[in-house]
Amino acid sequence: xxxxxxxxxxxxxxxxxxxxxxxxxxxxxxxxxxxxxxxxxxxxxxxxxxxxxxxxxxxxxxxxxxxxxxxxxxxxxxxxxxxxxxxxxxxxxxxxxxxxxxxxxxxxxxxxxxxxxxxxxxxxxxxxxxxxxxxxxxxxxxxxxxxxxxxxxxxxxxxxxxxxxxxxxxxxxxxxxxxxxxxxxxxxxxxxxxxxxxxxxxxxxxxxxxxxxxxxxxxxxxxxxxxxxxxxxxxxxxxxxxxxxxxxxxxxxxxxxxxxxxxxxxxxxxxxxxxxxxxxxxxxxxxxxxxxxxxxxxxxxxxxxxxxxxxxxxxxxxxxxxxxxxxxxxxxxxxxxxxxxxxxxxxxxxxxxxxxxxxxxxxxxxxxxxxxxxxxxxxxxxxxxxxxxxxxxxxxxxxxxxxxxxxxxxxxxxxxxxxxxxxxxxxxxxxxxxxxxxxxxxxxxxxxxxxxxxxxxxxxxxxxxxxxxxxxxxxxxxxxxxxxxxxxxxxxxxxxxxxxxxxxxxxxxxxxxxxxxxxxxxxxxxxxxxxxxxxxxxxxxxxxxxxxxxxxxxxxxxxxxxxxxxxxxxxxxxxxxxxxxxxxxxxxxxxxxxxxxxxxxxxxxxxxxxxxxxxxxxxxxxxxxxxxxxxxx
Amino acid sequence: xxxxxxxxxxxxxxxxxxxxxxxxxxxxxxxxxxxxxxxxxxxxxxxxxxxxxxxxxxxxxxxxxxxxxxxxxxxxxxxxxxxxxxxxxxxxxxxxxxxxxxxxxxxx
Numbered sequence: 001x002x003x004x005x006x007x008x009x010x011x012x013x014x015x016x017x018x019x020x021x022x023x024x025x026x027x028x029x030x031x032x033x034x035x036x037x038x039x040x041x042x043x044x045x046x047x048x049x050x051x052x053x054x055x056x057x058x059x060x061x062x063x064x065x066x067x068x069x070x071x072x073x074x075x076x077x078x079x080x081x082x083x084x085x086x087x088x089x090x091x092x093x094x095x096x097x098x099x100x101x102x103x104x105x106x107x108x109x110x111x112x113x114x115x116x117x118x119x120x121x122x123x124x125x126x127x128x129x130x131x132x133x134x135x136x137x138x139x140x141x142x143x144x145x146x147x148x149x150x151x152x153x154x155x156x157x158x159x160x161x162x163x164x165x166x167x168x169x170x171x172x173x174x175x176x177x178x179x180x181x182x183x184x185x186x187x188x189x190x191x192x193x194x195x196x197x198x199x200x201x202x203x204x205x206x207x208x209x210x211x212x213x214x215x216x217x218x219x220x221x222x223x224x225x226x227x228x229x230x231x232x233x234x235x236x237x238x239x240x241x242x243x244x245x246x247x248x249x250x251x252x253x254x255x256x257x258x259x260x261x262x263x264x265x266x267x268x269x270x271x272x273x274x275x276x277x278x279x280x281x282x283x284x285x286x287x288x289x290x291x292x293x294x295x296x297x298x299x300x301x302x303x304x305x306x307x308x309x310x311x312x313x314x315x316x317x318x319x320x321x322x323x324x325x326x327x328x329x330x331x332x333x334x335x336x337x338x339x340x341x342x343x344x345x346x347x348x349x350x351x352x353x354x355x356x357x358x359x360x361x362x363x364x365x366x367x368x369x370x371x372x373x374x375x376x377x378x379x380x381x382x383x384x385x386x387x388x389x390x391x392x393x394x395x396x397x398x399x400x401x402x403x404x405x406x407x408x409x410x411x412x413x414x415x416x417x418x419x420x421x422x423x424x425x426x427x428x429x430x431x432x433x434x435x436x437x438x439x440x441x442x443x444x445x446x447x448x449x450x451x452x453x454x455x456x457x458x459x460x461x462x463x464x465x466x467x468x469x470x471x472x473x474x475x476x477x478x479x480x481x482x483x484x485x486x487x488x489x490x491x492x493x494x495x496x497x498x499x500x501x502x503x504x505x506x507x508x509x510x511x512x513x514x515x516x517x518x519x520x521x522x523x524x525x526x527x528x529x530x531x532x533x534x535x536x537x538x539x540x541x542x543x544x545x546x547x548x549x550x551x552x553x554x555x556x557x558x559x560x561x562x563x564x565x566x567x568x569x570x571x572x573x574x575x576x577x578x579x580x581x582x583x584x585x586x587x588x589x590x591x592x593x594x595x596x597x598x599x600x601x602x603x604x605x606x607x608x609x610x611x612x613x614x615x616x617x618x619x620x621x622x623x624x625x626x627x628x629x630x631x632x633x
Numbered sequence: 634x635x636x637x638x639x640x641x642x643x644x645x646x647x648x649x650x651x652x653x654x655x656x657x658x659x660x661x662x663x664x665x666x667x668x669x670x671x672x673x674x675x676x677x678x679x680x681x682x683x684x685x686x687x688x689x690x691x692x693x694x695x696x697x698x699x700x701x702x703x704x705x706x707x708x709x710x711x712x713x714x715x716x717x718x719x720x721x722x723x724x725x726x727x728x729x730x731x732x733x734x735x736x737x738x739x740x741x
Contacts, residue, residue: 608737610670614661 004065004082004135007043007092010036011099011128015121022117033120034103037127041096044089049485051089056487061085064137064201078198083137086494087269090334091134091262094341098258099127101461105349106250108457109356119159123254126152130259134266138198139188146184146231146263150177153260157247169246176240180230184267187223190216200270207274221278224271225285232264232318235292239557241315245307249352252307256314257345262337265321269330276328286326286411290418293319295554297422300429302540302550306354306361309433310347313387316426317344320402323415329405331494335476336402338490339394342472343386346465350380353458354437357451360444363433368442372451375459377438379466384434386469388427388522391515397473399423400514401491404507423514424521431525432536440531476504646687653680667721667731671714678710 014036022029054060066081103123110119129148136142151174158170188198194212195203206212212220228234233241241261245252255261268275268285275281296315303309317340324333353376354369355361370377386395407416442448453459474480481489489504528536540547552558653676660673682703689699725731 603740606740608740610667610733610736611662611665614670618658618662 004047004063004084007040007047007096008128008131008135010040010043011124011131014124015128018117018121018124022121025117028117028120030103030107030116030120033124034100034107036124037096037100037103040127040131041100044092044096047084048089048093051084051086052486052493055086055493062088062201066137069140076196078140079138080141081137082135083200084135087266087330087334088134090338090494091266092131094262094338095127095130095134095258098341098345099123099254101345101465102250102254102258102349105253105352105458105461106248108455109250109352110248111455115159119156119248122152122155122159123251126156126254126259130263133263137200139191139200139203140198142200142267143185143188146227147181149231149260149263150174150181153177153244153255156251156255157244159247159251163246166246169240169243173240173244176237177230180227180237183223183225183230184227187220187227190220190223194220204271204273207277210277217274218278218281221271221275221281222284225268225275225281225288228264228267229288230264231267232261232322233292233315234264234288234318234322235295236556238292238296238315239560242308242311242553245305245311249307249348249355252311253345253348253352256311256348257341261314261318262321262341265318265325265333265337268322268325269333272325272328272330282326282328282410284326286323286406286415289319289322289324289326290415291319292316293323294418294422294425295319297425297429299550299553301425301432302547303553304362304364304551306363306366306433306437307348307351309363309429310344310351313347313426313430314344316422317387320399320419323419324402324405327406327409327411327415329402329409331491332398332401332405334494335490336398338475339386339398339469339472342465343383343393343395343469346379346383346462346469347387349458349465350376350383350462353454353462354380356454356458358447359450360447363436365444365447366437366442367440367444368438368448369451370438372448373438373453375453375462379462380438381434382466382469384430385522388430389423389514389518390427390522391511392473394469394471394473396511396515396518397476400507400511401476403510403514407507407510420513420517423517424524427518427521428525428528431522432529435525435529436533440533478504643687643691646683646691650680650684650687653677653683665732665734667724667733667736668718670733671717671721674717675710675714678706682706 011033014033017032018025018029025032051060051063054063062083062085064081064083066079069078069080071077103120106119106123110116113119126149129145129152133142133145133149136145154170154174157173158166160166161170191203191212192198194216195206197203207217226237230237241256244255247255275285293316296312296319300309300312300316303312317336321333321336321340324330324336351361354366354373357373357376358366358369360366382393386393389395389399403416403419406419407413475484476490478489478492481487481493486493491504528539549555657673657675657677657680660676661670664670664673685699685703685706689697689702693699721731724736728736730736
């Protein structure tokens with residue numbers, strides 16, 4: 001367990017090899033990256049077995065191992081190391097598994113791309129930074145990996161950088177997450193000044209023991225949460241995520257399911273004791289999560305781009321995870337993260353398959369593809385139902401755990417009600433996108449005729465993910481966990497350190513009401529959008545204001561754009577005037593002009609006549625002689 | 634040392650040197666012909682040489698530093714004259730004059 005550093009080292013090796021040798025390797029070296037990722041995945045499985053045995057054997061508190069990073073004698077020693085516990089393990093499993101499938105899928109999707117080797121190199125680095133992030137035992141290493149994740153996501157979102165919109169989207173993603181990242185950095189530094197350590201567990205134990213100044217602790221918690229909001233695309237920093245689908249679709253799957261947005265969920269889960277020791281912080285996390293989830297669900301109803309709908313469904317899910325964390329239900333949040341990784345990767349990869357087959361991603365031009373795409377269509381439907389949370393698919397179990405966790409938590413029961421209200425909306429828009437894409441009459445015959453099912457490299461990962469989306473929720477049961485070689489079911493495995501394992505117990509009232517709501521949502525979606533989708537058109541016509549509000553994503557992007565235009569750029573203009581007038585005209589040019597003027601005066605003293613110079617020399621000599629004489633006395 | 638030149642003291646040489654140097658300075662400042670300026674410069678050099686030799690003989694006759702210095706000055710002056718006359722010759726060839734008032738293009 002102590003050698004967990006090998007996990008990120010493997011994809012880093014892949015990155016270096018591909019970067020240097022890719023043009024000379026057969027198939028541009030994609031097999032190197034895939035083989036290294038498969039190795040990492042196998043090692044994660046072995047690691048999982050070790051951890052499970054350790055938990056079964058007794059009080060497991062995680063395994064840490066660290067090395068000296070650098071040392072300022074007499075002041076501070078910074079150590080770098082890995083920490084493995086159940087949360088880490090869930091993350092490691094999701095990241096390596098999804099990355100492996102995405103890489104295999106990409107051999108089909110990215111086939112023949114101009115920068116095929118570069119793509120695999122960056123994906124490897126992306127995964128490596130995410131693995132380092134979840135393994136880090138100190139905030140400094142975590143912050144480095146955090147920034148690397150941001151960098152790689154920017155490179156991948158802007159992968160088609162010859163496209164203006166992709167370049168814009170990558171910039172948007174980088175800058176928006178940057179806003180949160182600055183918060184994270186400030187938070188980390190505040191904690192360092194208060195505790196003189198970067199080690200997460202020392203900081204957490206100090207926070208729990210109340211050894212940190214309360215005001216600073218509050219400030220640090222808010223700053224760190226801002227970082228998590230940026231990365232996990234929570235309101236109000238969510239705007240980058242829907243645009244992030246400008247990247248190649250496998251990258252969207254990776255970002256949404258495994259390597260990027262869940263980093264924030266992980267950070268909050270990891271630092272939860274710190275948030276719990278700050279008054280009102282859990283309420284803030286719950287509120288932000290709730291706003292995100294409901295807003296995303298509403299926006300998802302009106303979007304036209306198939307990938308955009310799925311992107312908003314990710315926001316929806318991330319909000320749910322934050323609500324769960326806000327109630328301290330780490331096990332439920334991690335279960336949702338685990339299940340979400342499968343069905344979200346499935347949704348994105350099957351979107352990619354649709355786009356690959358039709359070269360269209362507007363639902364207005366798709367439709368009637370069910371028969372044309374015999375594998376993609378059913379697996380997309382499975383993913384959509386899992387996302388909607390229909391029993392007994394994986395989404396249902398995960399979502400129910402969250403509902404139960406929130407109900408039993410300290411939050412107001414209104415939160416449960418709000419979550420229940422969001423369920424049918426989620427079901428509705430997932431139904432809508434499925435119906436508009438795969439059912440009904442083809443809206444564009446040209447597109448429809450040229451559609452064809454994708455290659456096995458793409459469909460096999462899809463089928464595997466669909467199977468997992470169907471059954472992965474069953475890990476909540478002890479029997480399933482034992483059959484997989486673990487000592488118990490999910491909640492006995494992933495639990496908040498110090499709280500002890502729980503046993504799964506069904507909350508029938510909650511389950512039944514959630515299933516009823518989901519079925520109601522599915523039915524409403526079917527009624528609105530099946531066939532000619534006339535009721536939907538009537539609904540849009542009935543209230544054009546609401547429809548436009550949803551279609552334009554509550555105008556949040558526009559508000560930001562206005563703020564940038566009128567506040568940031570206006571402030572920039574003031575600075576620009578200062579720069580031009582004071583720095584440039586007075587400082588730089590002024591110095592030059594003064595020198596020029598002095599030179600102009602000086603040059604007119606030159607006559608070119610030898611007697612003048614001779615006279616000057618003589619006078620000079622005499623003056624020096626007199627002065628020297630006088631000086632000597 | 635009295636037999637070097639009876640009745641002639643160090644002061645005489647210093648005064649002679651001073652007069653020669655002053656004439657040289659006057660010539661450099663007052664003359665307009667480049668060749669005459671050059672000759673005046675030579676006069677100043679010779680004044681310095683006389684000073685050197687005189688001090689050497691009167692104050693430290695067993696050492697030859699001053700005398701050797703004078704020889705150096707003569708050698709350097711010879712080289713300098715050669716160079717300066719060459720320059721003046723070129724100026725005269727190009728401009729038809731050696732009057733330094735008319736040669737004033739060495740400026741901005």
